[in-house]
Amino acid sequence: MKKVLPPYLAIAFVWFSAHFGGGFASGRQIVAFYLNHQWTSLFMPAVSMLIMAVTFYFSMLIAAKYEAYDYSSWSKKLYGGVAPVMAPVFEVLFNALLVLVTAVAFATGGATITRAFGSSYMLNTVVIAAIIFVLTIYGADLVRKSATVVSLILIACIFIIYIPNIIHFYPDIVHNLAALKSGEIATGSPDTFLDSLWWGLKYGALQCCAIGAYIVHTKACPDKASIKKVAVVGFFINTVIMYMTYFGILAFAEKGVLTEAVPALFVVMHGVGGAWMTALITLCIIIGAVSSGVALVYGTTNRLVIFLGRNLTEEERAKKSGKHAIFSSSTLVIACWLVAQFGLIPLIGKGYGNIGWVSLLVLVLPILMRGFGIWRFAEDVVETAPAK
Template sequence: MNKLIPAYLAIAFVWFSSHFGGGFASGRQIVAFYLNHQWTSLFMPAVSMLIMALSLYFSMLIAAKYEVYDYSRWSKKLYGSASTVMAPLFEILFNSLLVLVTAVAFATGGSTIAKAFGTSYMLNTVAIAAIIFVLTIYGADLVRKSATVVSIILISCIFIIYVPNIVYYFPKILANFAAIKNGEIATGSPNTLMDSLWWAFKYGALQCCAIGAYIVHVQACPDKASLKKATIVGFFINTCIMYLTYFGILAFVDQGVLKEAVPSLFVVMHGVGGSWMTVLISLCIVIGAVSTGVALVYGTTNRLVNYFGRNMTEEQKENKRKFHSVIASAFLIIACWVVAQMGLIPLIGKGYGNIGWVSLLILTLPVLLRGFGLWRFSEDVAEKVTTE
């Protein structure tokens, strides 16, 4: 795989496939965090992804330097002498995100398939769970390969869906943007720059919660130059796709798209392309849901596998790795599936903003402060977390 796709590019694709979940594919996250706010939200997707890129880069430096590829050991290196308090808080944060986002993935994918094919919601979620299970028990290499394939499919679909609409409706996009700027179209939030920045910071921090799913792949390219490339390429891909979605939905804000549960579906039904694009966006939503579930579940699976083998020799751990992976993945997927069946999805959706600001305090700020050398929890760890 590395001969065809460099490891740094595979990591960038893991970032994108994790970011591009059911919530993003539906367009709801772009509306909630950006288009629901004033005109300065135009700049905020780039701000959010810059926060994410810097946090990911500094986090990967720690993982590579100290060879800590599960989020539990990694967090101890991040927090140093403060890890007694901070590491458990981060673990609670990451696992809360895992359960919530993967449950949303089950629900979004299950509902989309039910609407498209008329099949049972419960059976649909079982099928999605089975796919995620298979992809997570065969190791990081398969996760990277699947992320690469999924990312290429999703990027192609997004271009097919949004580029024709952006080109065709470009004058309308400009008019709608001017109407938002002049207050003729209400966005539903305080019309302040600080409001836009706050939501941009929360979105970037929300994505940082998934750092545990990325650092496991650092062992594929632990040198600083490759990690820098992964960060730059990942920033470019994610920011570009966010803006395609942003402008595609912006073309329809005068038609009430901001109040739609699935804005991207509204775009394809009322824009360029016709009914076949409805099938395409449905496919995007399902694939996005699966890709996010795979990345997050695998990140925690690796943590549990290391925990199961904590008292074993290296040889014993290697012999038991596949068995432990099966047990860990099954446990996590069943837990997330149960949450999805309990009807907690509306509460989960409302919780995203709260997870964002909690992550900003517990994870994003410490990582950035450590990365820029502004705050050192312990000298032995902080020494290498620099931008040099």
């Protein structure tokens, strides 16, 4: 990694690629957490990413100080004396997010295909579920290796789609922002600053749920200065892309984009571009949804396989691992498919929203309290801090 990128920059891109998958590329998250609320939501993407950057920074400091690079041992260091209670709560929250994100991947792909080709949403999700199941069993390694490439393609698509539309429809963006401020464009949410702030806080906390995927990379830059660079660079990259999506979708607020399941598809169909851009974003969103779904199902499947074989001998585990994998994967895929039938809009609006406020209380506040020295344990005074 050091031969290609400085470690802090590489970790910032890990944060970047994990944040922006098929669900974000659809544009629905920006609508649900920001554009569906008061005009002051304009400031909230920066607030959300600031919360995540500070939380990310303190989390990596804890990981480096105690050399706790897996989320299980890290959570014990975070919660200290209350870890026997809070660590399992964090585990439940983390796995609930995995199921919900996988369901959103199903729903994103299904809604995108429906919007582009008019086929049945349920049928589309069945096809995506089948593809994810097959890849999980037979081709997960290939898909996981291509995850970074898929993420970079999605990021490139965001630039290709939104930059021309932001430039071309700049007057519409200014007009629609004023219409949001005056109430001419109804958001369907309480018209208050606190409502916008609450949803901005929930989005930042939601993203912090995946902190376990980031802390393992602390090994690459365990010193405080490098960790600070990760937080600053990651904040800048993520915030810029969020505002690009925010303004690109805002340009079409008066044309009904806020009620669309896949706002990004609406933008390319009604904005600058053409049929080729519609095909491009459709393909990328589907690939992103399948890739993230496979990665999550595959990871959870492995944990279930270990659990199912916990009382078996090594020979018996090896013999039954294939059957256990098929059973675990099919169970997870079916469960996530059932959740996906609620539809993309409620999954992101209600599902992610609820996970967000729980994470704010269970995870973000304890991390911030530990980081700012409000909540301390006896072992915190031990001189094991990372090198300067």
